[in-house]
Amino acid sequence: MTTRTLLLLPGDGIGPEAMAEVEKLIAILNAAGAGFETERGLVGGSAYDAHGAAISEDDMKRALAADAVLFGAVGGPKWDTVPYEARPEAGLLRLRKDLELFANLRPAICYPALAEASSLKRELVEGLDILILRELTGGVYFGEPKTITDLGNGQKRAIDTQVYDTYEIERIARVGFELAKTRRGKVTSMEKRNVMKSGVLWNEVVTRVGREEYPDVALDHMLADAGGMQLVRAPKQFDVIVTDNLFGDMLSDVAAMLTGSLGMLPSASLGAPDAATGKRRALYEPVHGSAPDIAGRGLANPIAMVASLAMCLRYSFAMIAEADALERAVAAVLDSGTRTGDIMAPGCRQVGTSEMGDAIASAF
Amino acid sequence: MTTRTLLLLPGDGIGPEAMAEVEKLIAILNAAGAGFETERGLVGGSAYDAHGAAISEDDMKRALAADAVLFGAVGGPKWDTVPYEARPEAGLLRLRKDLELFANLRPAICYPALAEASSLKRELVEGLDILILRELTGGVYFGEPKTITDLGNGQKRAIDTQVYDTYEIERIARVGFELAKTRRGKVTSMEKRNVMKSGVLWNEVVTRVGREEYPDVALDHMLADAGGMQLVRAPKQFDVIVTDNLFGDMLSDVAAMLTGSLGMLPSASLGAPDAATGKRRALYEPVHGSAPDIAGRGLANPIAMVASLAMCLRYSFAMIAEADALERAVAAVLDSGTRTGDIMAPGCRQVGTSEMGDAIASAF
Numbered sequence: 001m002t003t004r005t006l007l008l009l010p011g012d013g014i015g016p017e018a019m020a021e022v023e024k025l026i027a028i029l030n031a032a033g034a035g036f037e038t039e040r041g042l043v044g045g046s047a048y049d050a051h052g053a054a055i056s057e058d059d060m061k062r063a064l065a066a067d068a069v070l071f072g073a074v075g076g077p078k079w080d081t082v083p084y085e086a087r088p089e090a091g092l093l094r095l096r097k098d099l100e101l102f103a104n105l106r107p108a109i110c111y112p113a114l115a116e117a118s119s120l121k122r123e124l125v126e127g128l129d130i131l132i133l134r135e136l137t138g139g140v141y142f143g144e145p146k147t148i149t150d151l152g153n154g155q156k157r158a159i160d161t162q163v164y165d166t167y168e169i170e171r172i173a174r175v176g177f178e179l180a181k182t183r184r185g186k187v188t189s190m191e192k193r194n195v196m197k198s199g200v201l202w203n204e205v206v207t208r209v210g211r212e213e214y215p216d217v218a219l220d221h222m223l224a225d226a227g228g229m230q231l232v233r234a235p236k237q238f239d240v241i242v243t244d245n246l247f248g249d250m251l252s253d254v255a256a257m258l259t260g261s262l263g264m265l266p267s268a269s270l271g272a273p274d275a276a277t278g279k280r281r282a283l284y285e286p287v288h289g290s291a292p293d294i295a296g297r298g299l300a301n302p303i304a305m306v307a308s309l310a311m312c313l314r315y316s317f318a319m320i321a322e323a324d325a326l327e328r329a330v331a332a333v334l335d336s337g338t339r340t341g342d343i344m345a346p347g348c349r350q351v352g353t354s355e356m357g358d359a360i361a362s363a364f
Numbered sequence: 365m366t367t368r369t370l371l372l373l374p375g376d377g378i379g380p381e382a383m384a385e386v387e388k389l390i391a392i393l394n395a396a397g398a399g400f401e402t403e404r405g406l407v408g409g410s411a412y413d414a415h416g417a418a419i420s421e422d423d424m425k426r427a428l429a430a431d432a433v434l435f436g437a438v439g440g441p442k443w444d445t446v447p448y449e450a451r452p453e454a455g456l457l458r459l460r461k462d463l464e465l466f467a468n469l470r471p472a473i474c475y476p477a478l479a480e481a482s483s484l485k486r487e488l489v490e491g492l493d494i495l496i497l498r499e500l501t502g503g504v505y506f507g508e509p510k511t512i513t514d515l516g517n518g519q520k521r522a523i524d525t526q527v528y529d530t531y532e533i534e535r536i537a538r539v540g541f542e543l544a545k546t547r548r549g550k551v552t553s554m555e556k557r558n559v560m561k562s563g564v565l566w567n568e569v570v571t572r573v574g575r576e577e578y579p580d581v582a583l584d585h586m587l588a589d590a591g592g593m594q595l596v597r598a599p600k601q602f603d604v605i606v607t608d609n610l611f612g613d614m615l616s617d618v619a620a621m622l623t624g625s626l627g628m629l630p631s632a633s634l635g636a637p638d639a640a641t642g643k644r645r646a647l648y649e650p651v652h653g654s655a656p657d658i659a660g661r662g663l664a665n666p667i668a669m670v671a672s673l674a675m676c677l678r679y680s681f682a683m684i685a686e687a688d689a690l691e692r693a694v695a696a697v698l699d700s701g702t703r704t705g706d707i708m709a710p711g712c713r714q715v716g717t718s719e720m721g722d723a724i725a726s727a728f
């Protein structure tokens with residue numbers, strides 16, 4: 001029997017509650033022989049409280065060794081004043097950077113049962129299924145210099161640096177084209193080439209990779225601001241959107257909110273396949289945050305975390321049948337009218353986090 | 365009689381058609397003694413065709429000397445391959461920078477007659493009236509280095525630099541607080557302090573200016589990605605949003621699209637008041653672009669350009685009664701069911717650019 005190691009990093013806020021539901025599903029998979037071995041670690045504020053850092057060196061080693069990482073959420077008002085280098089987000093950013101998880105897949109899908117929950121008109125989002133592919137280890141998130149300097153006279157100067165090299169754009173573009181081939185065959189690349197040099201290079205490299213390596217995939221370019229508008233106006237025009245780290249952060253959040261399914265959306269962050277084994281490092285996390293306002297009260301919607309496990313089964317372990325079954329279980333539970341508070345609707349039955357997890361487990 | 369000089373820069377695409385309707389209104393104002401003296405200049409692709417630059421030195425001098433600039437739109441496929449330094453947008457960016465127009469006011473209002481045109485549900489946008497205040501002369505738009513370097517081996521490196529100094533954040537924050545005092549008394553500042561040092565400084569300076577100088581204005585902070593989500597989820601929660609150049613570009617476009625009134629939205633870009641005269645440099649422009657697909661066919665909606673003139677009357681010339689009257693004229697024409705193609709609805713009467721301009725002129 002293969003051993004598959006999973007590192008669980010529940011993090012802060014509603015992270016641990018959501019992760020507990022995922023553990024029920026892992027137990028079911030193991031009972032059927034999946035052979036998952038799970039370890040547990042700390043990240044974010046909870047790691048800071050325990051170790052004074054947003055992730056410990058030990059947990060970083062575990063993450064580097066694991067087949068995949070399942071990540072909950074980080075942050076909360078309790079840690080608003082910790083030193084910048086130890087803020088909860090630093091743990092997540094270090095994981096992304098040190099595991100070289102350059103490809104962040106953020107599906108924005110609208111669950112039919114939830115189309116009414118979108119702030120957009122039903123006909124604009126019903127059946128929506130787009131994928132935002134965000135570059136995750138470059139750009140303004142990690143470029144140097146990144147400093148605040150005291151200029152004297154009460155003046156400071158803050159600097160952040162957006163840097164992209166050709167190879168970084170090439171590899172994310174290739175992931176985008178490959179994904180598009182398994183979907184509707186269309187890539188839209190977004191940047192601000194009219195203002196940013198990184199946008200000029202981005203556009204040039206994506207265009208060349210498309211022309212030379214993926215002539216059968218349709219490629220469009222859109223300025224990122226216009227792209228934000230078009231997401232709101234007519235999101236179904238897109239298939240795969242490929243964009244940089246910061247634009248991806250903004251655009252994927254807008255796209256997620258459009259679906260009305262924010263509490264339901266997973267994401268996958270993938271590294272390059274290892275030359276020898278073909279394995280790629282990977283981290284899976286919900287798109288939603290730590291929601292400190294409802295944390296610890298059994299109210300959180302665990303579906304995004306569960307859907308992250310489904311992505312993990314699909315992308316890290318090629319357990320396609322199990323991934324499909326899990327996604328069908330989620331859809332069935334929603335269709336049956338079982339809802340957590342965030343997606344409650346007239347005529348449905350409101351449940352808490354663990355009841356929702358149990359319902360998915362029994363439908364699985 | 366005071367002389368008031370206006371520089372008209374119609375630009376490319378639908379810019380000239382929209383500007384022609386504004387000229388009708390200026391003529392009406394002059395007949396009533398307003399004393400506007402208008403000059404005309406070229407910007408964008410049309411300036412490139414005439415002078416090989418996106419704006420000539422002569423027109424820059426006229427812009428610096430004018431009391432206000434009315435700007436149409438720039439760009440189009442014809443100029444997609446001109447050298448980077450001469451691309452149409454460079455004319456607009458130079459105007460913003462050399463006139464030191466650091467404060468960009470982008471109202472996102474939903475005209476009652478158009479609530480149905482929004483992709484959002486009517487109840488979420490009906491009555492919407494928010495103001496995005498975007499910093500316009502700093503950040504990643506102008507920071508140096510801004511380069512593409514050849515690294516050899518087929519690799520290039522692109523760099524853009526986000527720079528903000530304390531004074532730049534202070535002055536835009538003050539404009540935001542002042543505007544909030546004339547509105548609903550609430551400022552929301554947006555940045556990414558969890559990732560960007562410029563966000564940390566932004567947050568710190570806005571907080572201090574608020575506490576020390578505007579204790580009566582309510583101040584909130586939101587991460588820019590969450591801000592984008594909240595704009596889609598519940599835009600009416602905001603009054604004035606203050607944010608940097610790049611986030612402002614993204615967020616104001618999303619907000620504009622939410623209203624369903626994209627073809628109707630004006631913007632004002634203001635400099636600092638002159639110490640001696642109190643006058644501030646100013647440029648007014650529609651939020652929409654040059655729409656090359658419909659240019660030259662008399663189809664464009666001139667209302668955003670007309671509303672930009674109304675903002676000009678209000679902010680540059682303190683002609684409040686005239687500004688109010690012009691905005692009422694626009695609303696009356698819409699209420700009467702007169703529509704250009706972009707905002708056409710069942711039961712309305714479709715007209716072209718100049719008929720729309722004439723209808724506004726007669727209601728004015």
Ligand SMILES: CC(C)[C@H](C(=O)O)[C@@H](O)C(=O)O
Pocket residue numbers: 089092093249558559589
């Ligand atoms: C928590 C934060 C650092 C992170 C980001 O900005 O990337 C989050 O917003 C996200 O999108 O995953």
Ligand SMILES: CC(C)[C@H](C(=O)O)[C@@H](O)C(=O)O
Pocket residue numbers: 194195225453456457613
């Ligand atoms: C034309 C372009 C340079 C400009 C910008 O990015 O600022 C436009 O998108 C805007 O928002 O005014």
